[in-house]
Amino acid sequence: MTPILIQNARVLGGDPQDILIDDGVIVALGAGLRPEGEHSSVDATGLIALPGLVDLHTHLREPGREDAETVETGTKAAARGGFTAVHAMANTDPVADTAGVVEQVWRLGREAGHADVRPVGAVTIGLKGERLAELGAMAESAAGVRVFSDDGLCVHDAQLMRRALEYVKAFDGVIAQHAQEPRLTEGAQMNEGELSGRLGLRGWPCVAEEAIVARDVLLAAHVGSRVHICHLSTKGSVEIVRLAKERGLPVTAEVTPHHLLLTDELVAGYDPRYKVNPPLRTAEDVAALREALADGTIDIVATDHAPHPVEAKDCEWDAAAFGMLGLETALSVVQHTMVDTGLLDWAGVADRLSFAPARIGRCDTGDVPHGRPVAAGEPANLTLVDPSTTTTIDPSTSASLSRNTPYEGMKLPGTVVATFLRGRPTHSITAGTTGGHA
Amino acid sequence: MIRHLLSAGDLSLEDATLVLDTADEMARLTEGRAVKKLPTLRGRTVVNLFFEDSTRTRTSFELAAKRLSADVVNFSAKGSSLSKGESLKDTALTLEAMGADGVVVRHSSSGAPYRLATSGWINACVVNAGDGTHEHPTQALLDAFTMRRHLGELAGKKIVIVGDVLHSRVARSNVLLLATLGAKVTLVAPPTLLPNGVDAWPCATSYDLDDALAGADAVMMLRVQNERMNAAFFPSAREYSRRYGLDSRRQALMPPEALVLHPGPMNRGMEITAEVADSARSVIVEQVTNGVYVRMAVLYLMLAGTNTTEEA
Ligand SMILES: [Zn+2]
Numbered sequence: 001m002t003p004i005l006i007q008n009a010r011v012l013g014g015d016p017q018d019i020l021i022d023d024g025v026i027v028a029l030g031a032g033l034r035p036e037g038e039h040s041s042v043d044a045t046g047l048i049a050l051p052g053l054v055d056l057h058t059h060l061r062e063p064g065r066e067d068a069e070t071v072e073t074g075t076k077a078a079a080r081g082g083f084t085a086v087h088a089m090a091n092t093d094p095v096a097d098t099a100g101v102v103e104q105v106w107r108l109g110r111e112a113g114h115a116d117v118r119p120v121g122a123v124t125i126g127l128k129g130e131r132l133a134e135l136g137a138m139a140e141s142a143a144g145v146r147v148f149s150d151d152g153l154c155v156h157d158a159q160l161m162r163r164a165l166e167y168v169k170a171f172d173g174v175i176a177q178h179a180q181e182p183r184l185t186e187g188a189q190m191n192e193g194e195l196s197g198r199l200g201l202r203g204w205p206c207v208a209e210e211a212i213v214a215r216d217v218l219l220a221a222h223v224g225s226r227v228h229i230c231h232l233s234t235k236g237s238v239e240i241v242r243l244a245k246e247r248g249l250p251v252t253a254e255v256t257p258h259h260l261l262l263t264d265e266l267v268a269g270y271d272p273r274y275k276v277n278p279p280l281r282t283a284e285d286v287a288a289l290r291e292a293l294a295d296g297t298i299d300i301v302a303t304d305h306a307p308h309p310v311e312a313k314d315c316e317w318d319a320a321a322f323g324m325l326g327l328e329t330a331l332s333v334v335q336h337t338m339v340d341t342g343l344l345d346w347a348g349v350a351d352r353l354s355f356a357p358a359r360i361g362r363c364d365t366g367d368v369p370h371g372r373p374v375a376a377g378e379p380a381n382l383t384l385v386d387p388s389t390t391t392t393i394d395p396s397t398s399a400s401l402s403r404n405t406p407y408e409g410m411k412l413p414g415t416v417v418a419t420f421l422r423g424r425p426t427h428s429i430t431a432g433t434t435g436g437h438a
Numbered sequence: 439m440i441r442h443l444l445s446a447g448d449l450s451l452e453d454a455t456l457v458l459d460t461a462d463e464m465a466r467l468t469e470g471r472a473v474k475k476l477p478t479l480r481g482r483t484v485v486n487l488f489f490e491d492s493t494r495t496r497t498s499f500e501l502a503a504k505r506l507s508a509d510v511v512n513f514s515a516k517g518s519s520l521s522k523g524e525s526l527k528d529t530a531l532t533l534e535a536m537g538a539d540g541v542v543v544r545h546s547s548s549g550a551p552y553r554l555a556t557s558g559w560i561n562a563c564v565v566n567a568g569d570g571t572h573e574h575p576t577q578a579l580l581d582a583f584t585m586r587r588h589l590g591e592l593a594g595k596k597i598v599i600v601g602d603v604l605h606s607r608v609a610r611s612n613v614l615l616l617a618t619l620g621a622k623v624t625l626v627a628p629p630t631l632l633p634n635g636v637d638a639w640p641c642a643t644s645y646d647l648d649d650a651l652a653g654a655d656a657v658m659m660l661r662v663q664n665e666r667m668n669a670a671f672f673p674s675a676r677e678y679s680r681r682y683g684l685d686s687r688r689q690a691l692m693p694p695e696a697l698v699l700h701p702g703p704m705n706r707g708m709e710i711t712a713e714v715a716d717s718a719r720s721v722i723v724e725q726v727t728n729g730v731y732v733r734m735a736v737l738y739l740m741l742a743g744t745n746t747t748e749e750a
Contacts, residue, residue, distance in 0.1 A: 192634050193634055193635055194634065194635025194638045195635070196633075196634060196635075197633030197634040197635040197636060197639075198610070198633075198635065198638075199548055199572060200548035200549075200569070200570050200571035200572030200573065200607060200610060201548050201549070201570075201571075201572075202571075203634055269552070269556065270548075270549030270552045270553055314527055314557070315526055315527055315553075316526050316547045316549060316550040316553050317548065317549045317550075317553070318546075318548070318549075318550075318570070319526075319547065
């Protein structure tokens with residue numbers, strides 16, 4: 001492959017620099033690079049260069065629901081969204097609860113080549129919440145699993161959660177908890193509040209999340225293990241995590257783009273595109289989540305990309321599936337809610353969407369590391385963003401097999417112009433690549 | 439007049455009054471007449487689309503449509519393969535192909551009529567005949583009609599609604615409609631059976647039935663499902679009856695002219711004693727009769743003379 005010179009990119013939002021990539025590695029970084037010999041160049045004037053984004057929470061649906069998404073289409077959507085690595089959730093069919101299934105998903109990711117796939121292993125066999133899956137075997141497999149989650153379901157048995165937290169210490173794993181007290185959320189359809197009462201939809205109270213978050217940070221502290229809380233959605237959860245971090249407890253947390261932008265008011269029209277778990281909350285919760293992401297209480301943004309076929313959403317609210325697409329729109333929503341509001345700079349975005357998720361998922365080291373600094377000698381996993389453009393979201397252009405985006409018709413800022421995985425473009429919308437030499 | 443009747447809250451004071459006045463007219467035109475049929479909706483097709491069993495409501499709508507000479511199709515999806523998921527859309531497309539002018543829909547899922555009316559699946563006028571734990575606007579209209587016949591205009595009247603408000607579409611619709619009509623509503627229930635955010639509703643709330651009955655112009659008892667007991671909404675049927683049931687002792691606390699209503703079917707002995715249900719102040723049987731007039735009025739106002747494919 002010929003070397004690539006990216007010119008005048010604002011690395012992490014700083015001053016314009018050139019980035020020279022050769023053989024999958026960043027070989028030089030600086031102003032006015034003039035490489036010898038044959039190379040192609042990309043004019044990145046006005047573009048922000050970020051480390052390739054890393055999603056800790058993606059549903060790729062394969063195996064089992066290839067009508068909704070496949071590893072191929074999901075990772076293609078990831079590349080379009082600027083991601084170079086995604087952690088694929090375990091709630092597939094069959095469940096990713098053995099070394100065989102996680103290796104299959106990992107291999108499919110390699111074959112597709114759009115983004116590295118890091119499978120998440122199930123905590124319990126079949127996500128049943130009864131017996132621990134073979135966590136060690138998944139950790140030792142070719143997939144090298146470090147994140148374990150029953151996501152979609154909560155590991156609600158306190159004893160089982162304790163054992164899981166303890167057990168994964170042996171291989172530096174982390175339990176990513178979908179915090180949802182099951183009894184408090186039986187039949188729950190939307191955020192519990194004034195609106196759920198009015199609409200006659202069963203409420204999903206904040207306390208059902210907060211009770212589990214509180215319990216699990218205490219359990220993690222007790223056994224001295226890491227716990228990661230998935231998709232925080234309430235102000236109360238933020239307060240618990242903040243308190244836990246002040247005490248030095250080993251907790252990390254994520255927020256989804258949709259919980260940073262959308263509120264439960266959208267449910268008033270019973271449109272199932274807005275049906276998601278955890279549910280959209282109030283404006284007050286949204287404000288608290290943004291603030292917490294800005295001050296580091298919430299460590300990362302994770303998409304919870306949840307593709308569903310059309311019929312799963314084109315029906316009455318009750319019958320509709322929970323979940324929304326997220327990979328292709330994540331960066332735009334983060335720019336809109338965090339950067340354009342002055343809450344976070346681009347270096348902060350790099351941290352919340354690349355460095356920190358890679359660190360939590362332990363994919364910042366090893367053979368194919370992600371979330372590494374944009375520096376000479378590092379793998380050329382890069383994302384170029386044009387923050388000055390605005391796009392009207394049109395699901396029909398999505399790379400995903402599904403169309404369930406809540407942002408349809410919405411105008412959002414920022415365009416992912418190009419994504420490089422180890423120096424190879426996995427996505428590009430510029431004609432700016434020109435052959436040439438100095 | 440509005441194009442769809444999805445929520446009692448959709449009705450302005452003007453619309454609500456028009457429905458009630460039209461129902462009066464329907465009653466006048468049919469009461470005591472041997473031939474009860476009016477030719478008003480001849481050539482129009484009304485579909486009763488019931489995803490949930492309710493013989494009472496379905497029959498009431500069917501009778502109302504037939505008295506207006508509409509063609510009536512009963513489409514019961516309960517128990518068939520249609521009672522899950524995508525069925526609502528598929529059924530809507532079928533009804534559209536059949537040329538339905540009005541669809542009366544009953545569904546166990548809150549918001550299903552709203553989806554039917556707004557998703558572009560169908561052009562017909564949609565009447566909500568009860569959706570999940572959301573609303574039942576024609577029930578509220580027939581309750582208001584019944585009360586108005588006895589009490590006159592409802593503005594300023596004190597109406598007490600008692601029981602399982604949390605799961606009651608009847609209560610939700612009544613609160614909205616009665617507020618529009620200017621009545622003063624008090625909801626009485628144990629705290630477990632009052633919905634979240636009820637403070638924001640246009641009504642008062644109380645946990646104490648004895649207290650609320652004084653000065654009431656009408657008391658509406660809601661049906662209590664026995665399974666609520668198993669879900670710990672209250673400790674026992676006995677305790678519920680003692681604290682929230684309407685018996686003769688409590689009836690004596692009400693002003694002598696006060697009415698007793700119940701949307702039916704009743705659990706006699708649970709939320710209401712047989713003695714009260716059959717007393718002179720009970721208008722429970724009359725509610726059923728009035729239901730037909732009100733539904734005639736709704737169908738007439740929504741379907742007569744308008745081309746249903748254009749915005750009314
Ligand atoms: Zn989840």
